[in-house]
Amino acid sequence: MNEVPFAAYAAPALFALHALITLAGAFAAVTSLNMARALAAFLASMFGLAGVFLLMNAAFLALAQLLVYVGAVGVLLFFALSLSRGQAKALPGPKGVLFAALGATLPALAAAACAFAVSGQAQARPRDLPVADLGAFLLTGYALPFEIISVALFAAMAGAVTLGFTRRRSA
Amino acid sequence: MSVVDFPAAWLACQLLALCLLGLGFYALFTRRHLAAALIGVELAIAGAGVSLAASGTYAPAPGAGPVLTGQSLTLFAMGLAAAEASVVLALMAVIARRFGSVDPVRLEDALALTPAPAGPDESVSGGEDDA
Numbered sequence: 230m231n232e233v234p235f236a237a238y239a240a241p242a243l244f245a246l247h248a249l250i251t252l253a254g255a256f257a258a259v260t261s262l263n264m265a266r267a268l269a270a271f272l273a274s275m276f277g278l279a280g281v282f283l284l285m286n287a288a289f290l291a292l293a294q295l296l297v298y299v300g301a302v303g304v305l306l307f308f309a310l311s312l313s314r315g316q317a318k319a320l321p322g323p324k325g326v327l328f329a330a331l332g333a334t335l336p337a338l339a340a341a342a343c344a345f346a347v348s349g350q351a352q353a354r355p356r357d358l359p360v361a362d363l364g365a366f367l368l369t370g371y372a373l374p375f376e377i378i379s380v381a382l383f384a385a386m387a388g389a390v391t392l393g394f395t396r397r398r399s400a
Numbered sequence: 401m402s403v404v405d406f407p408a409a410w411l412a413c414q415l416l417a418l419c420l421l422g423l424g425f426y427a428l429f430t431r432r433h434l435a436a437a438l439i440g441v442e443l444a445i446a447g448a449g450v451s452l453a454a455s456g457t458y459a460p461a462p463g464a465g466p467v468l469t470g471q472s473l474t475l476f477a478m479g480l481a482a483a484e485a486s487v488v489l490a491l492m493a494v495i496a497r498r499f500g501s502v503d504p505v506r507l508e509d510a511l512a513l514t515p516a517p518a519g520p521d522e523s524v525s526g527g528e529d530d531a
Contacts, residue, residue, distance in 0.1 A: 255420055267436060268439070271442070287453055289471070290474055290475070297479070298442070302442055305482075313496075314503050314506070325430065326430060329426055332425060333426035337425075341414070344411060348408070358468060362468060366472060371468075374472075378479050381480065382479055386486060388487055388490065389486045392487075393490050393493055
């Protein structure tokens with residue numbers, strides 16, 4: 230893929246662009262007090278993440294990212310917002326924010342140190358993985374986890390429906 | 401096909417995932433609105449998905465044939481995220497029906513109006529028994 234003269238720069242630049250979209254959206258989603266704005270920023274972040282998956286040569290993951298996060302989780306969060314006034318309480322004081330930032334960054338920093346330590350073993354060449362291979366893999370080598378996740382999904386859906394029904398009957 | 405294959409791609413993906421994890425934890429620690437905390441958890445899970453996919457793509461286990469574990473594990477993480485979001489939404493619906501709102505301020509008011517004496521508490525638990 231070196232026919233394009235700027236190919237060596239295009240890949241990092243595109244990755245940086247999508248990572249920037251993702252991180253800016255996530256930051257806005259985390260810090261915005263207006264819940265509708267936070268939700269929109271979260272959706273933008275998930276769109277950027279789909280771009281990262283596309284750049285990673287994982288087109289199916291990008292599709293699933295759009296379907297699951299932008300579609301399903303986004304709609305769920307919109308429903309959740311309809312239950313509230315949409316205005317969150319103010320953040321805790323500066324001390325609380327400091328502790329929260331420490332608690333958030335320390336594990337991430339520790340994991341980043343590990344990532345730096347082993348990054349030399351990574352190979353920078355994503356492979357072509359056809360979707361058909363992924364499907365076959367899920368139904369042969371990973372059949373048990375696949376079934377378990379479907380049971381977990383069913384349990385979650387049944388639990389959600391049960392939670393929603395009990396109260397309505399009593400009211 | 402545009403493909404990220406610059407040398408530090410794995411590290412860059414991992415750092416992106418860790419930033420998402422940190423932001424998700426931050427939301428979890430600072431926000432008291434259930435929907436905001438849910439957004440934080442979703443961000444953290446999305447970061448886990450990026451990390452898994454990057455590891456499967458750029459750093460496959462040696463001698464493991466066609467390496468698909470990273471992508472399938474990312475799919476599992478996405479499925480769990482969707483399941484978790486649906487359960488939290490159901491919990492929010494129950495809370496909203498019982499207390500009128502899921503906003504932390506109004507919830508605190510609703511709970512502060514019903515201190516230790518069991519007057520309003522009984523009506524709540526009575527409604528629960530009917531269910």
